[in-house]
Amino acid sequence: MFQVLPQPIEDILRVLEYWDHILAGFLTTMELYGGALVMGFFLGLLLALLRQYGGIILSRIATGYIEIIRGTPLLAQLFFIYFLPYSMNSILEAQGLSPIPIGKWNIQTDIIILDRIITYTIFDHRMLVGLLTLGLNSAAYQAEYIRGAIKSVGTGQLLAAQSLGMSRLAAIRHVVLPQALRRVIPAWSNEAAYLPKYTVVVFFIGVVDLFGEAHFIVANTFRTLTTYVFIALIFLALITIVSKALDFIHKRTSIPGV
Amino acid sequence: MVETPDLPSIFFYILVNGLPTTLLLTALGLLGGFVLGLSLAIMRVYGGIELGWIASAYEKVLRGIPLLILISIFVFGIPGIFWFIDPLMRPFFGVILALGLRSGAYQSQLFRGAILSVDPGQMMAARALGMNQFQAFRHIVLPQALRLAIPSWSNEYAVVIKDSSYAYGFGIIEMLKVAFRVSANYPLLWAPTMVVVAIIYFIFTFPITKMFGERQTKKLKKLGMGGD
Amino acid sequence: MIRIVDGWKSYGDLQVLKGVSFEVGEQEVKVIFGPSGSGKSTLLRCINMLDPLDKGEVYLHEQNLIAPGVNPNMMRARIGMVFQHFNLFAHLKAIDNVSIGLRRVKKLPKEEARAKALEMLGRVKMAKWADHYPAQLSGGQQQRVGIARALSMKPDVILFDEPTSALDPELIGEVLQVMLDIAKSGTTMIVVTHEMGFAKAVASEMLFLDNGIIVERGTPQHFFVSPKSERVKHFLKQLDILYGSHKELLKRSNEEESK
Numbered sequence: 221m222f223q224v225l226p227q228p229i230e231d232i233l234r235v236l237e238y239w240d241h242i243l244a245g246f247l248t249t250m251e252l253y254g255g256a257l258v259m260g261f262f263l264g265l266l267l268a269l270l271r272q273y274g275g276i277i278l279s280r281i282a283t284g285y286i287e288i289i290r291g292t293p294l295l296a297q298l299f300f301i302y303f304l305p306y307s308m309n310s311i312l313e314a315q316g317l318s319p320i321p322i323g324k325w326n327i328q329t330d331i332i333i334l335d336r337i338i339t340y341t342i343f344d345h346r347m348l349v350g351l352l353t354l355g356l357n358s359a360a361y362q363a364e365y366i367r368g369a370i371k372s373v374g375t376g377q378l379l380a381a382q383s384l385g386m387s388r389l390a391a392i393r394h395v396v397l398p399q400a401l402r403r404v405i406p407a408w409s410n411e412a413a414y415l416p417k418y419t420v421v422v423f424f425i426g427v428v429d430l431f432g433e434a435h436f437i438v439a440n441t442f443r444t445l446t447t448y449v450f451i452a453l454i455f456l457a458l459i460t461i462v463s464k465a466l467d468f469i470h471k472r473t474s475i476p477g478v
Numbered sequence: 479m480v481e482t483p484d485l486p487s488i489f490f491y492i493l494v495n496g497l498p499t500t501l502l503l504t505a506l507g508l509l510g511g512f513v514l515g516l517s518l519a520i521m522r523v524y525g526g527i528e529l530g531w532i533a534s535a536y537e538k539v540l541r542g543i544p545l546l547i548l549i550s551i552f553v554f555g556i557p558g559i560f561w562f563i564d565p566l567m568r569p570f571f572g573v574i575l576a577l578g579l580r581s582g583a584y585q586s587q588l589f590r591g592a593i594l595s596v597d598p599g600q601m602m603a604a605r606a607l608g609m610n611q612f613q614a615f616r617h618i619v620l621p622q623a624l625r626l627a628i629p630s631w632s633n634e635y636a637v638v639i640k641d642s643s644y645a646y647g648f649g650i651i652e653m654l655k656v657a658f659r660v661s662a663n664y665p666l667l668w669a670p671t672m673v674v675v676a677i678i679y680f681i682f683t684f685p686i687t688k689m690f691g692e693r694q695t696k697k698l699k700k701l702g703m704g705g706d
Numbered sequence: 707m708i709r710i711v712d713g714w715k716s717y718g719d720l721q722v723l724k725g726v727s728f729e730v731g732e733q734e735v736k737v738i739f740g741p742s743g744s745g746k747s748t749l750l751r752c753i754n755m756l757d758p759l760d761k762g763e764v765y766l767h768e769q770n771l772i773a774p775g776v777n778p779n780m781m782r783a784r785i786g787m788v789f790q791h792f793n794l795f796a797h798l799k800a801i802d803n804v805s806i807g808l809r810r811v812k813k814l815p816k817e818e819a820r821a822k823a824l825e826m827l828g829r830v831k832m833a834k835w836a837d838h839y840p841a842q843l844s845g846g847q848q849q850r851v852g853i854a855r856a857l858s859m860k861p862d863v864i865l866f867d868e869p870t871s872a873l874d875p876e877l878i879g880e881v882l883q884v885m886l887d888i889a890k891s892g893t894t895m896i897v898v899t900h901e902m903g904f905a906k907a908v909a910s911e912m913l914f915l916d917n918g919i920i921v922e923r924g925t926p927q928h929f930f931v932s933p934k935s936e937r938v939k940h941f942l943k944q945l946d947i948l949y950g951s952h953k954e955l956l957k958r959s960n961e962e963e964s965k
Binding site for chain 2: 751754756779780781782783784785786787789791793794795796797806807810811839840841855859
């Protein structure tokens with residue numbers, strides 16, 4: 221709209237002038253991605269074990285959690301967690317209690333590269349909400365992959381281990397899980413590789429990740445299409461690299477017959 | 479609403495004012511994705527090396543881009559694509575286009591899987607009767623593939639209806655946006671309103687994916703479809 | 707009536723057919739047998755061009771099917787095929803399995819196609835199962851519907867690709883009975899089978915295929931009384947062990963014939 225003729229090279233160079241912002245955004249995105257993946261994995265493993273071996277009550281709870289998370293939009297989950305302290309504060313205030321402090325803290329650091337000083341927010345309450353949401357959400361999806369793998373190992377292995385005198389817990393820990401975790405890699409890779417895509421929702425609560433920085437760059441350069449396509453390509457590259465890397469790891473760690 | 483609204487009335491308010499738009503976004507996105515996805519799947523299965531490569535590259539690219547960025551590209555990046563539509567309505571169509579293009583990539587995968595899981599003997603028997611490849615596909619393979627695709631298609635429906643909530647960020651008055659309007663002045667209601675929205679989404683996803691997922695799979699097994 | 711001349715076919719490095727030639731006359735029944743992997747099924751698929759020959763020709767009524775300009779779909783409509791695994795269309799009821807070729811290939815109106823299909827189902831004694839889906843039928847019933855489907859197109863010749871070898875033993879009889887009936891009513895048939903009783907009863911000639919070539923050919927009498935090659939003798943002996951004495955089968959088929 222502000223350009224008479226498209227000038228792709230100039231546009232890209234103009235966007236690349238903001239490489240410090242792109243870098244900061246990328247770090248934030250990676251932080252959210254890594255955090256959510258790890259949190260989602262351990263919580264997902266727990267959910268899968270509870271659903272499979274937890275007895276009636278615990279397995280119902282795990283199933284309910286998984287179905288609710290999978291049946292509702294990530295965005296609604298994000299806003300719920302983000303708003304929860306505000307809603308609680310209005311109850312606390314009505315009762316004359318002191319409210320929960322919101323947004324009064326952050327951890328920042330300055331990164332100096334070349335002539336630029338990047339003020340990077342390592343953590344604040346928005347990041348916390350984002351990480352919690354993405355981790356809690358991803359856990360439900362990862363749990364289903366892990367449970368599928370546990371089921372495919374079969375009860376025969378569990379029975380054989382127990383017949384050796386292992387406790388149920390030891391049998392799960394030493395016989396079922398090592399096989400299940402290897403088997404889960406192909407399906408889990410899908411979730412793991414595509415998780416970066418979902419981190420962009422944190423934009424809505426004001427976390428300045430890659431997508432947030434894109435808005436900043438657009439506001440300063442008016443190179444709307446170039447900026448968004450450039451950011452899209454970063455995600456595409458990231459996802460492609462991660463999924464290739466996971467494929468490679470899978471091939472390296474596979475054991476015949478497992 | 480002058481006094482603080484109660485949750486049941488919020489529930490119905492969102493349902494009446496937001497659900498139609500959400501369902502419209504979902505329906506049009508799914509429909510576009512269906513046409514595109516089926517075409518891509520056919521290209522991958524029957525299209526030879528070049529067409530197959532194009533379709534598979536399309537899938538990879540569209541699956542690797544966050545939906546929010548895709549919508550931003552169509553709404554802000556190239557607003558001119560909808561020059562013939564009233565400017566106020568453009569974001570609505572931008573969202574549908576993004577939902578449809580992305581769903582097409584996923585639906586291509588699920589239809590491809592369904593086509594490939596139809597026993598090759600079906601195609602052979604149809605050809606042996608004298609049908610040409612198109613007739614055999616149209617009358618024998620496709621009807622079976624579409625039935626086989628129902629369970630995964632119901633999952634895709636759930637994905638699209640949930641993702642239609644991103645339209646909230648582009649000024650479209652769907653359920654999430656309505657929820658924000660209702661609770662704007664009552665911090666107490668912010669979190670509970672999100673639960674109400676989530677419940678509506680849940681009502682519109684969980685029973686449907688359950689019904690079409692498990693039941694349909696059993697039904698198909700009974701018909702001897704789906705291999706093994 | 708149908709003639710295959712010097713047919714060659716390979717899949718990659720594997721030569722499956724190495725110059726196969728034979729001819730089937732009007733109302734004749736040819737039985738092809740031989741060890742697995744000998745190229746029998748490939749031969750049938752080459753005859754109706756589901757798998758085109760690498761080299762060689764197929765003639766139907768003196769028309770070269772491989773010649774340019776010949777529409778293979780039109781030719782296939784004149785060559786029926788019955789499959790080892792039935793390959794009934796899983797989403798269609800028995801009646802629609804039989805009528806779909808009439809409707810979509812011969813473009814008959816719905817009612818007419820249905821009436822003809824019902825008649826064909828009657829011929830294989832499956833009329834009362836018309837509204838069942840394939841998965842609701844036994845293997846033998848499915849195969850009879852498969853035969854009705856092939857018959858419905860009124861083909862010049864029907865190819866049978868091991869039609870009973872995927873069936874439980876107690877279901878084989880009903881399918882063989884139907885095949886005997888249609889053979890005796892004057893249908894031209896090429897049958898790949900190891901059912902020697904059937905061969906004895908209706909085959910005008912038997913071909914022993916091994917390693918992609920016809921090793922020996924002759925009447926059933928020739929094969930059961932004085933086969934020449936060692937391989938045929940050995941193979942027939944193996945069939946004996948597997949299926950019991952073919953003399954037993956011969957006796958049974960003679961009894962059936964005399965009924």
